[in-house]
Amino acid sequence: MAGRFHKVPERARALGCETVQVFSRSPRGWRAQRIEAEEAAVFRERLRALDISPVVVHTPYLLNLGSADRALGERSTHVLAEEMRRAHLLGAQYVVTHLGGAPQPRTIVLRRIARRIDGALRDSPAGVMLLLENSAGAGNLVGGTFAELAGIIGHCRFQQRLGICLDSAHCYAAGYQVGTMPGLEETLAQLDREAGLTRLHLLHGNDSRSQFASRVDRHWHIGRGTMGLAAFRNILCHPKLRGLPLIMETPRGSIDDDRRNMRVMKRLRRECENESSGG
DSSP states (O other): OTTOGGGHHHHHHHHTOSSEEEESSOTTOSOOOOOOHHHHHHHHHHHHHTTOOOEEEEOOTTOOTTOSOHHHHHHHHHHHHHHHHHHHHHTOSEEEEOOOBOSSOHHHHHHHHHHHHHHHHHTSOTTSEEEEEOOOOOTTBSOSSHHHHHHHHHHOSOGGGEEEEEEHHHHHHHTOOTTSHHHHHHHHHHHHHHTOGGGEEEEEOOEESSOTTOOOOOEEOTTSSSSOHHHHHHHHHOTTTTTSOEEOOOOOOOHHHHHHHHHHHHHHHHHHHHHHHTO
16 A cells, blocks of 8 residues: 555556455554545546456454443544445445454443444445454454354344455464364354354455464464465365455565465465366
C-alpha cells in the first residue's frame, strides 16, 4: 500500500496475484486518509482490467469489538463501519476483521461483539460482506473455536451479511489439525456442524512458526513452518475449498519471499489440477 491505492494493481500483477487484500489505513493506527473518488475509481477499474478479484479489505489490528472498555468498543464499532464504507468505495466484496476479547464470561463477550457488529452494519452499505476471522485462541481472544464464531453470528440481526474467513495458521495454533488430510477433513466437518460451510468465503493461507495447539499466533512462509508443505497441498486440493480465494499473510521480508510463496502455492495448485484431470 506504500504510495496509496493506485499502485496496488500493478504490484499485484507483478506478483502474479489473482485476488488481493489491502488495508485501507495503517493496520496499527486509528486515523485514515480520505479516499478520493477518482483514486478509488482508478483502483477499481485497473483491478477489473487485470481480472484480480475478489478484493478484500482487512480492518486495523487495534479494533477490539469484545472489549469491556466502552470507549474502545465504541471506537472499534465506528472504525468497522467506516471500513465497510471505504471497502464499498474501493469496490471490495469483503471486509475481514479480528474480534478481540475481554476477561469476562464468554457469553457476555460474544453478545457484546454481536451488538457492536450490528451497530457497524446498520451504518454501512449492504453490498459488502463482513467476514469474521478465527483466532489462535490466545488469552482472552474470541474466535479460537468455530462455536464462538457461530455464537456471534447467531446473536446478530444482520446474519445474511456475515461470513467467515478461515486462517490456517490460527486453526493449527488453536488445536485444529489442518496439517494432515484426516485432520483437515475433521476440521471442515466441525466447521460445517457449528457454523455451516456456506459461511466460509475466504481462506488465509499461512504456515505456522508455532507448535500445534500452542495458541501462539506466528505466521511463517509456506512449507517452512510446523504445518509443512503437505498441509497446503491438502488445502488447495480439497474439493470443498478449491473454489475459495486464498490470501497469504506470510512475514514481511524481501519481495523474493513473496515471489517464492506465490510460486510454491501455484505449483501445488497445478499438481492438484493435474491429479483431478488425470494428467
